[in-house]
Amino acid sequence: MARRRQAVTIKHVAADAGVSLQTVSRVINREINVRPEMKKRVQASIDKLGYVPSIAAQRMSGSHSYLILALNDRERTIADWRAREGTDWVDQMLMGGMLECAKHGYRLIFELVDTHSDHVERELQGCIAALQPDGVILTPPHSDNPQITELLLREKIPFAQIGSTGGSGGIALIMGDEGAARTATRHLLDLGHQRIGFIKGAADYKLSEWRAAGWEAEMQEADLPVDGLCAQGDFTYDSGLVAARQLLALDPRPTAIIASSDHMTKATVDVARELGLEVPQDLSVISFDNTPMTLFTSPALTAIDQPIAETTALAVELIVAAQRGQDLPEGPTTVAAKLIERDSTAPPRERQGTRRAVAANQ
Structure with missing residues (x-):
């Protein structure tokens, strides 16, 4: 009977490269405080062993979760799904967000929240506690809900506001x-x-x-x-x-x-x-x-x-930039629609x- 191949873990990479687990994690996360020769050494071990980083390994550096949370309106989304009439807002949002997240080593988590509920703050706090996201993408009508934006500001979580001109402390994106x-x-x-x-x-x-x-x-x-x-x-x-x-x-x-x-x-x-x-x-x-x-x-x-995928991808890009302390555009960013x-x-x-x-x- 053939033996099952053992999965390569971050521990195997650290042992092969002769470095600590935290050093491997810093290389995986593209952190700037790693010497070039160390990056080359760890990357050589990753390539040799065929290691695929997990979120757990990425989180070992302690600074990021490598998760971005996207929120959509529960009532309207469920109604669209049940109607099965070809609405693809969610599909386009997931495509743009997931593909851009993959470029940066992130994962996109999708959640439904009822913006009209008195319990929206409690719902969102539950998501944040469970996932500890590095950023949040808000879609209309969540984008300008003060219960949501004020909570994210208190928690110091960067957030993008799709379909908003801003003013709530988030990254504003509009589709013209x-x-x-x-x-x-x-x-x-x-x-x-x-x-x-x-x-x-x-x-x-x-x-x-x-x-x-x-x-x-x-x-x-x-x-x-x-x-x-x-x-x-x-x-x-x-x-x-x-x-x-x-x-x-x-x-x-x-x-x-x-x-x-x-x-x-x-x-x-x-x-x-x-x-x-x-x-x-x-x-x-x-x-x-x-x-x-x-x-x-x-x-x-x-x-x-409507450039939904492109706008969501840009939201991810700007959230990652905010996490890395990079300069962000002033005022709302427009991703233009076309006829x-x-x-x-x-x-x-x-x-x-x-x-x-x-x-x-x-």
Whole structure:
């Protein structure tokens, strides 16, 4: 019977290199107070033995846990998972965070916390006590929850605030929501639309207001009305149905609608069809998020692509930099979103007729 190969541990590396366990740990953790010749010697033993560092070995230096904790909203995340409708915020966040953590020898731990709960502070304290993370990534609506940010400040744990302009002592990162909404609006204006409706996201997300502000600013610059053209949603499909019916009942109705989530945009397409409208011939639509459903909706949705993975990766990078005492950027860092053009936008029908007439006369 073949004998099971014994796992190589930090003790084997220390013995092979003739150094202490703490020295091996300092080399693994890339600490600066190790002589170059010692680093070379320990690395040679690591390479020879095929040693893969564990978190326990990394922690032996005593200064870091090499864990970064990412928090997401419990209620909304569980609702998205149960609906199984293609929302991939968590997937993108984990991809960006995990891959960047691996570059620095860290691990990403994902937890759900209810930001509306009176027990949020106790929940977070339990996570911190169990994991002792080197940093925390907050996503909306946690990013600006004072119960959370003040606790992390007291515990002296670096934290990144995605979707926040900062001011709470954390590392602020935004995805350019206002600018993205302006880009979406400008795209529709360039196609010839003048009645452009907007469906806002949940009120407890700051980005909902930023997106609405971008749409309104671009409309005002074009000297076009916005009164009555903004409807309230909460990112969900059902709220999109209500908001789309409200906007499409207007007289004159909008010829284009921007919605603050893919689910609300899908709802807008469905309401348009109920009313006998064709997308994009009678109604152009633009979505936010660019989740997989944008590709499989008919027609495929023009969408603002939210750089979730890139933003989470940058959050990890900046938390690691903070742990190493490096300088951090002042003010919020923007990871810009971009517009992906697909089949759900076109010139309004009257403009299409004008174009056909011009083409026929040429």
